[in-house]
Amino acid sequence: MKYIYLSSLIIAMSAFLFMGCDNADYKAQGNSLYIADAAGTAKATTITMDGGADINVTVRLAQKLGEDVEVEIGFTPEILTGYNANNGTEYEALPAEHLPQGATVTIPAGEISATFQLHIDDFTTNGITYAVPLTLGNVIKGNVTKSAAQGRFIYVLSKPLNVSVPVMKPVGSDKAETDPEKDWGAAVETYTLEAWVRMSYLSRNNQAIFNVRANNELYIRFGDANSPYNYLQVKAHGDGGTDTARDWNINEWYHVAIVYNGSELIIYRNGIRIAGKQVPVPKGGMIINGLQMISSGSSWFRAECAMSQVRLWNYARSEAEIQNNMFFEVNPKNPNLIGLWPLDEGDGNTFKDATGQGRDMTAGAGLIRRWEHNVRFDKK
CATH class of the missing domain: 2.60.40.1740 (hypothetical protein (bacova_03559))
Structure with missing residues (x-):
């Protein structure tokens, strides 16, 4: 009888455990x-x-x-x-x-x-x-x-950018620039300049895509004295220049970001750091007063340069910030923007400053050769 009772108890306990497992989920x-x-x-x-x-x-x-x-x-x-x-x-x-x-x-x-x-x-x-x-x-x-x-x-x-872009090549001394008679007085300790750029020709030196008008030099060009010239050089604060590798291709869109973090000048291409150099802090600080694009004149600038989304910031943007915003618009109300030029007008020769600060750029009469429309940088 004890054996039967124990067996019954085991069966009952097993049934209880089985039921519990069955309902576990x-x-x-x-x-x-x-x-x-x-x-x-x-x-x-x-x-x-x-x-x-x-x-x-x-x-x-x-x-x-x-x-x-x-x-x-x-x-x-x-x-x-x-x-x-x-x-x-x-x-x-x-x-x-x-x-x-x-x-x-x-x-x-x-x-x-x-x-x-x-x-x-x-x-x-x-x-x-x-x-x-x-x-x-x-x-x-x-x-x-x-x-x-x-x-x-x-x-x-x-929302990915889908924009019109100007294709520019100077005639004579043509360039695009903000009003040379108006100084911005933008005092900065660090800064970032970024844009999308496409060059049709890289077999000539000193093709200057940007020249920041300031009390200390910030000059950005393709090619210095030594060939081949398919590299980007940034001359900043009187330094001899920060150069990238000679591996840039013609007719290819690149996102370029120039970042100064207070001690180092860094060049990013497509969101990736490709060059950097310790550059002295500008004597007397950096006062930015204007901006020029395609500024070295027709004797030097032989390429057709397409450009878009020029952004000038009053601080050093991080790699993550650059990567996260390359393909998208940024808020023109951002107080850290010194200027924002989408270059997406589609016609005319005025590039509006989207920040509303009135720092518009005007292109020389022969600079804009044509406009391209419906350009997507995330689908190059």
Whole structure:
């Protein structure tokens, strides 16, 4: 009888354990809802807005449940404030008219996740980078709570540049420049100058793409005295020059960024550092008073130079900042911009300063040979 009793007890315990294992995936205890993208270390991700954008938001359970779980999808602009402060960004919340009202997502019984697709129609951003600060709202159905730490995530919308660009080649002393009679008086300790550039000819030296009018030299050209001339040289603060390797190709778009961080002059190409040199701090500081483009005259400048998105900043941009913004507009209201010339007018000979500071550039009468339209730098 004892043997039978023990066997019965073992069978009962086994049945209990089996039932417990069978239901393990459907426990509510300790369960929570969270956004799958928020489960990693990133607090935001960038979505390319090319003719609109689709954001796929996967909502997950820590454990499956034997009932449907429904949760609200909310949008909380306030979470951008802290994110911008901590990351040096200036994202703005996507206007409410682009967002759905009363959105929910349902995870069916026995499933671990469900995906909510948010479609954003294309719209003009005017250089502003918008973001969707998404949060999980009220749990409408299901015995589960939402995660506080992983119940929110930021989706950044970046719209690739698709612009008109001028193709320039000087006649005589033609150049493009800001008003030479007006000094800006922009005092800087560090700076960044960046642009997209394409050259049709690199077999001549001293083809100057930029000449910053300042109390200390900042002169950027293709080629010095020694051939071959397919390299970029930056002469800064009286230094002999910082040179890149001789590996630039004709008829190829390059993103160029010249960064001075207070001690070193760094050249970036397509977001990657390719040259750097210790350069003395300018005596008396650096006072920037104007800007010239294609400035060495027709006897030296033989190329047709296409150029776009000229940006002059009053600080040293990081490699990440350069890479993250090469293919996209920047906010013209950014207070760190000394000037912003998109060069995307499509006609005429005036390049507007998008910052609104009135630092427009005027091109010489024969400088602009033609305009090219619908140029995409992310699809070179």
